Amino acid sequence: MRFAKIIYATIIKEWLILRRDPGGLLILLAMPALLILIMALVQDAPFRDYQNLQLKILVADEDRGTLSEAVATAFHKSPGIELLDSVEGMPLSPVRLRQLLQQGKYKIGLIIPRGAGNELANAANSVANSLSASMSAGKLPQRAPRDSMNIRLLFDPTTRPAFHLAIHAALDKAVSSASMQVLMNRLNKLAGNKQDTTSQERWTAMMDALSIRDEQTGTSMANTQHLNSVQHNVPAWAIFGMFFIVVPLGGHIVREREQGSALRVSLIPGTALGLAIGRILANTILCCLQFIAMCLVGFLVMPLVGLPALDLGAHPWAITPVVIATALCATAYGNLIGSVFRSGIQAVSFGAISIVILSALGGIWVPAEILPKVMQGMARCSPLHWGLEGIQNVILRQGSWADVVLPTTMLLGLSAILLFIGFWGGKKAEESF
Amino acid sequence: MSFAIYVEKLCKSYPGASVPALDGLSLSVPYSEIFGLLGPNGAGKTTTIKILCGLIPADSGTATLFGLNAQQNMPAIKGKLGLVPQHIALYPALTGLENLRYLGRLYNLSETQIRQRSKNLMERLGLEAHADKRVSRYSGGMKRRLNIIASLLHEPELLILDEPTASVDVHSRALILSFLEECRSQGKTIVYTSHQMEEAEQICDTVCIVDEGKMVAQGSPQELISTTSGCRRLEDVFLYHTGHSLRD
Numbered sequence: 001m002r003f004a005k006i007i008y009a010t011i012i013k014e015w016l017i018l019r020r021d022p023g024g025l026l027i028l029l030a031m032p033a034l035l036i037l038i039m040a041l042v043q044d045a046p047f048r049d050y051q052n053l054q055l056k057i058l059v060a061d062e063d064r065g066t067l068s069e070a071v072a073t074a075f076h077k078s079p080g081i082e083l084l085d086s087v088e089g090m091p092l093s094p095v096r097l098r099q100l101l102q103q104g105k106y107k108i109g110l111i112i113p114r115g116a117g118n119e120l121a122n123a124a125n126s127v128a129n130s131l132s133a134s135m136s137a138g139k140l141p142q143r144a145p146r147d148s149m150n151i152r153l154l155f156d157p158t159t160r161p162a163f164h165l166a167i168h169a170a171l172d173k174a175v176s177s178a179s180m181q182v183l184m185n186r187l188n189k190l191a192g193n194k195q196d197t198t199s200q201e202r203w204t205a206m207m208d209a210l211s212i213r214d215e216q217t218g219t220s221m222a223n224t225q226h227l228n229s230v231q232h233n234v235p236a237w238a239i240f241g242m243f244f245i246v247v248p249l250g251g252h253i254v255r256e257r258e259q260g261s262a263l264r265v266s267l268i269p270g271t272a273l274g275l276a277i278g279r280i281l282a283n284t285i286l287c288c289l290q291f292i293a294m295c296l297v298g299f300l301v302m303p304l305v306g307l308p309a310l311d312l313g314a315h316p317w318a319i320t321p322v323v324i325a326t327a328l329c330a331t332a333y334g335n336l337i338g339s340v341f342r343s344g345i346q347a348v349s350f351g352a353i354s355i356v357i358l359s360a361l362g363g364i365w366v367p368a369e370i371l372p373k374v375m376q377g378m379a380r381c382s383p384l385h386w387g388l389e390g391i392q393n394v395i396l397r398q399g400s401w402a403d404v405v406l407p408t409t410m411l412l413g414l415s416a417i418l419l420f421i422g423f424w425g426g427k428k429a430e431e432s433f
Numbered sequence: 434m435s436f437a438i439y440v441e442k443l444c445k446s447y448p449g450a451s452v453p454a455l456d457g458l459s460l461s462v463p464y465s466e467i468f469g470l471l472g473p474n475g476a477g478k479t480t481t482i483k484i485l486c487g488l489i490p491a492d493s494g495t496a497t498l499f500g501l502n503a504q505q506n507m508p509a510i511k512g513k514l515g516l517v518p519q520h521i522a523l524y525p526a527l528t529g530l531e532n533l534r535y536l537g538r539l540y541n542l543s544e545t546q547i548r549q550r551s552k553n554l555m556e557r558l559g560l561e562a563h564a565d566k567r568v569s570r571y572s573g574g575m576k577r578r579l580n581i582i583a584s585l586l587h588e589p590e591l592l593i594l595d596e597p598t599a600s601v602d603v604h605s606r607a608l609i610l611s612f613l614e615e616c617r618s619q620g621k622t623i624v625y626t627s628h629q630m631e632e633a634e635q636i637c638d639t640v641c642i643v644d645e646g647k648m649v650a651q652g653s654p655q656e657l658i659s660t661t662s663g664c665r666r667l668e669d670v671f672l673y674h675t676g677h678s679l680r681d
């Protein structure tokens with residue numbers, strides 16, 4: 001009974017103190033909300049690059065043969081891509097195309113030099129010849145390949161590497177399917193068949209059947225839409241914001257020790273455990289409320305700025321244990337920081353900087369997968385990594401309760417270590433006397 | 434005769450310090466008295482109080498409160514002990530009443546008890562009009578008075594005050610001193626430190642002068658004045674025993 005009263009009184013006291021600390025509240029609520037909004041807006045553009053961006057590719061076609069047609073058909077199938085072979089009513093020359101790219105008006109250019117189609121035909125002939133040699137069929141005209149006949153792909157230097165890869169791959173596919181067609185024609189010719197459109201169609205159908213289709217691994221369906229900047233940024237920065245509890249909490253703990261109020265309560269017999277639990281509970285609940293507030297920003301504010309609303313996935317309640325464990329871990333870290341530093345300035349600046357570092361390690365800024373191996377190992381020590389991992393398991397990978405067990409356990413383990421160091425290794429109240 | 438506090442040959446050296454903070458200090462505090470612990474800066478007054486409250490251990494010697502050893506029976510002693518620290522040990526963001534309510538709850542007092550005791554004490558020390566004001570907006574004297582009230586909520590038998598009248602005006606000082614006398618009349622034992630000799634002479638039943646961690650004189654102010662040659666005030670006795678050189 002007395003124990004519960006101590007916890008209750010301490011929770012009330014912690015909340016009153018925080019409520020009257022406008023700087024602390026700003027850090028806990030306004031900062032993550034702003035981060036979420038700004039980061040989601042900033043990162044929205046690159047996320048869109050791969051989705052519904054309308055992309056114009058300049059084409060300087062000097063060949064106007066089968067290859068040009070094949071390329072045009074290949075890109076014609078991609079909805080976001082438009083091929084432009086003339087600008088302002090003038091057909092594009094390679095020189096003009098380079099100019100336009102240099103001016104940054106367009107991102108990608110394609111030059112098909114004169115004779116490229118012939119080059120392709122020549123290559124097909126040589127393949128057909130070597131095949132027919134082994135099959136003792138006839139021979140087609142053939143010469144040495146000319147390197148200058150290659151298709152040129154040009155990029156504005158500011159485009160992202162991932163983008164290059166995608167376009168390059170699409171072009172590659174167009175060229176190889178065109179070569180296949182030419183090759184088929186040659187083989188038909190050698191075999192003495194007349195030009196036959198049905199076999200060509202069969203070819204195209206076969207090539208399409210071999211193509212790769214993107215699919216998500218999650219159990220639920222329409223989850224391509226989940227890969228947007230809101231889904232990544234809301235949980236990431238909400239977790240970051242939760243850990244910023246170290247700033248007000250660490251500051252308060254140091255101040256209470258400096259001012260001697262910690263000493264005063266330490267003189268009240270039988271309160272130590274209740275005080276500790278009360279403080280941890282008050283701040284953990286606060287962090288959870290803060291997370292809910294950030295989700296509300298995701299639900300309600302995002303659509304107002306033209307972004308998709310946050311979607312918590314197929315099992316939204318499964319994030320509860322991760323969120324609570326993250327909140328506990330953030331509080332435990334704040335408690336530790338407040339306990340080991342002598343001055344408030346030290347505690348607050350170390351706390352803030354360490355959270356920025358831990359968040360970078362934990363994949364808040366960039367996904368942990370693209371970090372070097374060593375850093376990925378270190379990411380496992382960052383509680384922010386486990387918080388983000390647990391939440392993403394649910395809202396991006398469409399996981400459920402089983403998928404949050406590991407992250408939650410890791411967070412609870414880290415919290416236990418942090419709490420232990422904070423309470424047993426930290427400074428004692430009487431040091432302020 | 435039994436004593437509220439009995440200290441014998443207490444020694445304490447802080448780690449890294451060249452001279453001991455306490456060097457065989459002995460003193461005894463009778464029940465229901467105001468006991469003045471006097472000494473120059475760095476004499477060891479605060480160190481003595483820390484040991485009495487069980488905040489730090491002594492290197493050697495014994496400290497006994499209410500007949501109980503301070504090292505071994507601290508939980509039992511803490512309940513009967515009220516400490517007013519040298520610094521203002523309160524939550525500046527909370528109001529005066531919120532501070533008292535929180536501490537009262539930690540002491541397991543009922544809400545009625547908290548309300549009544551806070552009201553009485555705040556009235557007595559002239560803070561009733563400021564109960565709902567945040568402590569950060571209190572004046573220095575108001576903070577000192579609330580600092581005392583906060584140590585009295587649980588009605589301790591022994592009140593230890595470390596410089597309760599430091600940096601307060603004449604009015605606050607008079608109020609605090611008369612309040613301490615009132616506490617004594619209720620049977621409480623009061624130990625207090627001060628650098629104000631006049632003040633000690635006025636209200637103390639017994640004073641103990643400490644210098645360099647040792648007791649150099651103990652007795653009632655009148656006794657000390659009359660037995661020390663050429664002294665007319667307590668301040669003369671103090672200077673007689675501690676010399677005129679500067680301390681740190």
Ligand SMILES: Nc1ncnc2c1ncn2[C@@H]1O[C@H](COP(=O)(O)OP(=O)(O)OP(=O)(O)O)[C@@H](O)[C@H]1O
Pocket residue numbers: 447448450453454472473474475476477478479480481681
């Ligand atoms: N935490 C500490 N670490 C090291 N030395 C200390 C510490 N606290 C006090 N001392 C030293 O112990 C001696 C006694 O200090 P103490 O605080 O007990 O003096 P005091 O009588 O209360 O002085 P004042 O009147 O200035 O408050 C001093 O020399 C002081 O420098």
Ligand SMILES: [Mg+2]
Pocket residue numbers: 478479480519595
């Ligand atoms: Mg002192």
